[in-house]
Amino acid sequence: MDLTRPSLRxxxxxxxxxxxxxxxxxxxxxxxxxTPSGAVEIVLPTSIPxxxxxxxxxxxxxxxxxxxxAEGDRxxxxxxxxxxxxxxxxxxxxxxxxxxxxxNHWHVPAVGETPSPVGPQRAADGIRVDINSASAEDLEELPxxxxxxxxxxxxxxxxxxxxxxxxxxxxxxxxx
Numbered sequence: 534m535d536l537t538r539p540s541l542r543x544x545x546x547x548x549x550x551x552x553x554x555x556x557x558x559x560x561x562x563x564x565x566x567x568t569p570s571g572a573v574e575i576v577l578p579t580s581i582p583x584x585x586x587x588x589x590x591x592x593x594x595x596x597x598x599x600x601x602x603a604e605g606d607r608x609x610x611x612x613x614x615x616x617x618x619x620x621x622x623x624x625x626x627x628x629x630x631x632x633x634x635x636x637n638h639w640h641v642p643a644v645g646e647t648p649s650p651v652g653p654q655r656a657a658d659g660i661r662v663d664i665n666s667a668s669a670e671d672l673e674e675l676p677x678x679x680x681x682x683x684x685x686x687x688x689x690x691x692x693x694x695x696x697x698x699x700x701x702x703x704x705x706x707x708x709x
Contacts, residue, residue, distance in 0.1 A: 585601055585602075585603065586601070586602045586603065586604065586606070586633060586634065586635040586636075586637075587599050587600070587601060587602075587635060587636065588600050588601075588602050588611050588633045588634075588635075588636075588637045588638075588639065589636075589637065589638040589639070590611055590612065590615050590638075590639050590640075590641070591638070591639070591640045591641070592622070592639075592640040592641035592642055592643070592646075593618055593619045593621055593622035593623070593641045593642065593643045593646075594612055594615040594616060594617065594618055594619060594622070594641050595615060595616030595617060595618075595619060596615045596616045597615065598615065600614045600615060602614075602633050605632060606632065606633055607629065607630055607631065607632055607633065608627065608628065608629050608630070608631050608632075608633055608639055609629035609630065611633055611639065612627075612629070612641065618641055619643075621643045621644055622641050622642070622643060622644070623641075623642045623643060623644045623645075623646065626641075626642050627639075627641050627642075631668075634665075634666055636665075636666070637666055662674060662675060664686065664690070664696050664699075664702065665690065665695040665696055668687075669683040669684055669687060670683075672686055672687070681707060682705075682707060685705050685706070685707045686702065686705050689704070689705045
């Protein structure tokens with residue numbers, strides 16, 4: 534038998550055609566078959582669950598109360614959930630951009646109302662500050678707490694969670 538160039542070309546094309554047919558048949562078989570029991574199937578989540586927070590809102594809003602918020606929500610979103618601020622609200626006394634935290638209490642004052650109770654609270658025995666929700670400015674109201682120390686306290690709180698006792702403040706290190 535004389536295997537010349539044209540016959541080698543035909544054999545090569547036939548082998549290539551058979552390989553292509555086998556490949557397509559394999560793909561079709563996989564696509565049409567059910568996943569066998571016990572097989573591992575990797576599924577990506579469609580959404581990442583968010584942390585649910587509860588925030589208490591009082592003052593000059595249409596519907597004061599406790600509202601659900603997600604981690605990262607800002608006070609403006611909670612006020613919107615409460616039906617918005619009323620016409621008598623002092624909007625300059627509220628930082629709408631602040632991120633809310635679980636168990637926060639935010640008060641939207643009316644024009645002429647005394648300052649909100651959510652900042653440092655003056656008491657007969659001195660200043661009271663909630664170290665788990667206080668801003669840097671609030672912490673700086675405390676004796677011997679400056680700008681750097683206040684930022685370190687907030688960073689520690691963000692990384693380690695809320696303080697459970699006042700002595701936990703001793704664990705906050707200042708590396709500056």
